Amino acid sequence: MSYKPKTLFRLIEDINSSLYLPHIQRPFVWEEEQMVKLFDSLMRNYPIQTLLFWRTKDEIKARQFMNVVDWDADLSDYYEPNVSKEGHEKVFVLDGQQRLQTLFAIFSGAIKPEGSDRAEAYFEVASGEAVADSGLQYSLKFSNSPLPFPWYRVADLLGKDSQKNAEELSDRANDLLDTSDAAMTPEYAPSDDQQKARQKQVRRNFSQLVSLLREEKHFWVQELDGVANKYPYRTVLDIFVRVNSGGTKLDASDLMFAAMKEGWGEIEEAIEDTTELLNSTNLDFDKSFPLKCLLVVHGRGAEASPEKFSGEDGTKLLQDMKAGWDRAEQAFQELRDFLKSDLKVYADKVIRSYNSFIPLFDYLYANPKPNERSKALMRAYHYKAQMFGWYSQSTDSVINGLHSIVGIASPAGFPMAEVKNFFRSRGNKTDLHPTDLNTSRLRYILLNLVYVDQMGGSPFDVKFKGNEPHIDHIYPRHALLTKLALPSSEVNTIGNFRFVGATDNIRKRAELPADYFGRLKAAGTPIEKHLLVDFYSAVPSSMAFDALTYRAFREARANKIWEICNKTVNPESIAAPAEAVA
Structure with a gap:
């Protein structure tokens, strides 16, 4: 097994020429929000885990990556019969499809949003100085029409700007921004210090973009060489299942439990039992869900981090959680019964966001045992949230904003009118139409x-x-x-x-x-x-x-x-x- 770095340029060049997806890979499932988050991680120079490949000449059904990400695509349209044949050498992606397809779409292709044939990635060249409410630091968005400067078409790095270095690209961008600044009236024009800070940020951004494409330090590949060595299909299939089933990976909730146990030793067991209860309808909640629920109802916001459980405020939070656990446990049981008996959701295919259930818990915590009219409105809230993408971006901000609406006693029942007004103010749809x-x-x-x-x-x-x-x-x-x-x-x-x-x-x-x-x-x-x-x-x-x-x-x-x-x-x-x- 080899372990080596590769440039993103080389990976993109190999896609659909020597690098393919095996038929056992699931469809591309990442939402646009996850794609943007990956780009943000790379711009921050965060590691994104090793990619696992398999080189083989076996007869295995090979599937192309999508040049344009289409979430409703028929996968059979992407199979390559000639590449699939025995004796034809190819490399399959065993772990990393979502990441590679995302990078391919951002740097070389496009996505197909609802109502559009093609939307390409554009980067705001001066972004990165501060973290937005969404948790993102760098601004990337997909557009079906060219965006004006300072938005930069990312695919140009492999197109018309492929021969330019980072210095040339940043100098050109800064010249355009300087010209724009000079045209401003004095009261709105940036100061010299602000201009210098922006110029520095633009240079840093293009340096990172070019580095991501051309330097062998950001992407590492482990390759099972089934041509030079024996890697039977059964063995490879077992490896594939294991690397894609998660195993015992640490997540944010594991880190938080380490910070919480000193104040409430039984917290992890209580959370694990609650997660198991919620998953009794064949769903796939993780331990971070009940933790976020508890943070919200205790007024600490949906953002889950170990820091919230440290210091005097952390001690007070744990005391409040422990004191209010009986009430929270009842609300979790009511939420589970609502999922099973009222919504009857039994599969991920009918859920676009698990986070949408947090405000339901928030409401049940403040308003136990809702009447039938409230349950009907809660069902309506659920379907609206899933259908209209209410939680497709800035999820924690949405949950925090709803807390003041659903997290209080509501004698009149579930506050659907206020909830709809909240989402209308964010530009979301709120009513189903034929x-x-x-x-x-x-x-x-x-x-x-x-x-x-x-x-x-x-x-x-x-x-x-x-x-x-x-x-x-x-x-x-x-x-x-x-x-x-x-x-x-x-x-x-x-x-x-x-x-x-x-x-x-x-x-x-x-x-x-x-x-x-x-x-x-x-x-x-x-x-x-x-x-x-x-x-x-x-x-x-x-x-x-x-x-x-x-x-x-x-x-x-x-x-x-x-x-x-x-x-x-x-x-x-x-x-x-x-x-x-x-």
Whole structure:
């Protein structure tokens, strides 16, 4: 096994020419916020862990990295049959896909946000002097149109500026900024000291950017050489599972427990029991979640750090936590019951942010045993938070801002109006509209909501591991595209999507809906939970395979889905007449 440094330039050059992803790798899952955070870490010169590669000539299915990150991509479009063949030498990434795909997108490619085909990375060249509320020090953002200076297109480092050194780049940037400063009126122009500080920061930024690309000190690679040595696929698979399953990695909560135990020896056991309780619905909370909950309700803010448990204030905090533990334990139990019995969430696929549950705990701590109306509003809050990305950035600031709204006694019930006003002030959406139902990244959340409403339970609550539901087309996708010549925009819509167990999806024969659902109905299967519309559920033979019938079915079912989603996500609003959303 070799262990050596590599430049980012070389890594990017190798991607999709000799460096690929094995088929066992999961899809790219990092959100834009995580991508920006990685860039911030590199600009701060933080280490980002070793990358693990495997060189082989074995016949292993090889997948390309995405030139444009598309979270809704079909992974089969990225497989390379020729590279996958036995005898073709290639290098696979066993650990580091999320980091490498992020760096590839920032420095050479782009991402595909909702509603845009391509958004490239731009860096604010004078940033870095202070840490923002988000916890980030360096400003990077993706834009689908060129941004004006002082935003710098990062891909230019490998493009038109590839032959320039850091000094040339920073001199040009500072000249432009100096010119801009000179054009300001005296009262707004920076002082000489401020200008010199900015010039120094710009030089430091370009020096770091060029260093990241061209110097062999930031990225280290461990490579299993399966060409020169024996690394059977079974061994490599075992290594892959181990490095991607986490093991016993230390996290921030472990460091905090070391600072806390002197003041409350039983704290770690209490937190571990609470984490296990919350995960009894097949979710994946870590120990930092209950710690952040406790920090919030005791008025210390959501930012978790060992320093909060040191000194006199730390001693007082631990005393307060210990004294209030019975109340907190009850709130955690109520939160767990709410997750299991009211939300019925059983899988990460329907949760975009675990942090959104902290304000629910905050509310339950201050308002135990909420009534049914409050629970309905809490459900609505949950879906709004997940669908509208309320926790996609500045998460701790959001939680801290909500504490003064949800963390107080509310005799009138869950304060949905105030919560919505808070998020509106931040520029977030607060109400579900029919057009939102065809947002591709919301499919799992929306369909889970519908099935929970129809079944009274989660379709992800399965007896057999591996049989979690897949999204399936009711009218077969291929037949609609080829035989009826319909565009994909008419095929891939919420009105034509349903859940089907993974095992059933594999076994499902290529049948048209009238035959398929007719056969299920004859066998006693409750097809109404899939079809939703009474007419088609009663007479599945009416689902003829022609464009007119398909469109009528799709629109009727989409309107039924809107009716279900509207009453759950917007219960505080007067329901508007259903609109066609197919």
